[in-house]
Structure formats: structure tokens, C-alpha cells
Amino acid sequence: MDRKFADAYNSRGLAKNDLKDYTGAIDDFTEAIKIVPGFAMAYSNRGIVKINTGQKESGCLDLSRAAELGNIQASESFGNSVIDYQPPGILFMINMGD
Numbered sequence: 001m002d003r004k005f006a007d008a009y010n011s012r013g014l015a016k017n018d019l020k021d022y023t024g025a026i027d028d029f030t031e032a033i034k035i036v037p038g039f040a041m042a043y044s045n046r047g048i049v050k051i052n053t054g055q056k057e058s059g060c061l062d063l064s065r066a067a068e069l070g071n072i073q074a075s076e077s078f079g080n081s082v083i084d085y086q087p088p089g090i091l092f093m094i095n096m097g098d
Contacts (some may be wrong), residue, residue, distance in 0.1 A: 006035040009044045017045075022053045040069035 013028030029046035032039050047062030 003036055006032040006039055006042065009035065010039065010045065013042070013045060013049075017049055021040055025049050026053075038069055040071035041067045043069065044073060045070045 009028045009032035013025040013032065016022075016028060026046055028051055029042045029049070032042040033046070036042070042061045043066035047059040047066060050056070050059030050062060051075040052059075
């Protein structure tokens with residue numbers, strides 16, 4: 001499959017999120033990532049939906065991956081999520097640059 005299918009899944013995921021179909025949104029973002037494993041925006045979108053639906057640890061992992069892939073917005077969202085959520089026994093450290 002090519003990038004346009006990944007973009008379509010990502011767009012549909014955003015639409016499902018707007019309709020409050022959070023499970024469907026997460027599924028669509030996951031499909032976009034399967035097609036383009038380095039799709040930072042899909043990781044970021046999935047992470048935000050997961051965090052907003054109580055899946056904070058998994059959502060933080062997605063935001064962290066999006067940030068690694070260069071999504072600046074994910075870095076900011078990840079930082080805010082870490083402040084709100086620190087699972088027992090896990091310490092998140094964020095390097096925002098020198």
C-alpha cells in the first residue's frame with residue numbers, strides 16, 4: 001500500500017475522534033502506522049486519543065515515538081502528559097535539547 005492510504009486512515013481517524021468513536025479512531029491510526037511505520041502524526045494522534053480515553057501509559061509511548069520521529073507537537077503533548085501521569089516504578093525523562 002502507499003502513503004495515500006495511510007493519510008486516508010489518519011484523516012478518517014480524526015473524523016471518528018470528532019464523532020467520539022474513540023475505538024474506531026485508534027484503530028484507524030493503527031492502520032495508518034501499519035502502512036507507514038514512521039508516520040509521526042498518526043502516532044501523535046493515536047497517543048492523544050489514548051490519553052484522553054484513560055490509556056495514559058500507552059498514549060505516552062505513542063507520543064514518545066512521534067517525538068522521536070520528529071513531531072514537535074508530540075514532544076509538547078508528551079511533556080504535559082508526563083506531568084499528569086507517572087505510572088508506578090517508571091520514571092520518564094524528557095530531553096528538550098541543550
